[in-house]
Amino acid sequence: xxxxxxxxxxxxxxxxxPIAKALDLARESDLDLVEVAPTARPPVAKLMDYGKFKYESxxxxxxxxxxxxxxxxxxxxxxxxxxxxxxxTKKGHVVRFLKAGDKVKVTIMFRxxxxxxxxxxxxxxxxxxxxxxxxxxxxxxxxxxGRNMIMVLGPHKKKAEAKAEAKAERAAREQEQGQEQESxxx
Numbered sequence: 001x002x003x004x005x006x007x008x009x010x011x012x013x014x015x016x017x018p019i020a021k022a023l024d025l026a027r028e029s030d031l032d033l034v035e036v037a038p039t040a041r042p043p044v045a046k047l048m049d050y051g052k053f054k055y056e057s058x059x060x061x062x063x064x065x066x067x068x069x070x071x072x073x074x075x076x077x078x079x080x081x082x083x084x085x086x087x088x089t090k091k092g093h094v095v096r097f098l099k100a101g102d103k104v105k106v107t108i109m110f111r112x113x114x115x116x117x118x119x120x121x122x123x124x125x126x127x128x129x130x131x132x133x134x135x136x137x138x139x140x141x142x143x144x145x146g147r148n149m150i151m152v153l154g155p156h157k158k159k160a161e162a163k164a165e166a167k168a169e170r171a172a173r174e175q176e177q178g179q180e181q182e183s184x185x186x
Contacts, residue, residue, distance in 0.1 A: 072102045076093055080108060101158060108124060
């Protein structure tokens with residue numbers, strides 16, 4: 001007669017019982033008999049509310065997904081003959097992305113005769129990497145890809161750390177504004 005090692009609803013060991021008796025116990029306590037370790041000898045079964053178990057495991061999985069940080073790759077496009085002010089603006093975008101914990105793909109687009117001077121693009125990418133050195137690192141070195149040269153920068157901070165830092169900064173700023181309003185009223 002086939003037997004199972006039965007575990008009670010609160011995790012207590014009931015012992016090795018025939019499957020028929022285990023099913024009777026499940027009916028009496030209005031619970032489900034769920035096989036938890038089919039490869040064990042004898043197989044392990046547990047008395048539980050299976051619907052509730054499935055719901056709780058789905059909620060745990062959802063919570064885990066919510067706390068997970070997604071790494072996003074942002075892209076910035078430049079030209080080799082970029083104006084100094086435009087370069088500063090683009091560098092500002094790269095800094096903002098890296099502070100937020102995102103990766104940045106920097107693409108330099110060559111047109112016409114510029115394609116014969118890839119060293120201009122390489123120097124520009126090196127300069128950008130040095131300018132944002134304290135926030136990120138070069139994840140993939142500059143490489144020529146047809147008419148474009150591509151480099152990927154990765155942030156030093158993880159996305160979750162960056163989010164937590166931004167949240168703390170925002171809370172501090174709101175608190176500061178609240179104190180200013182109180183002093184203006186009082």
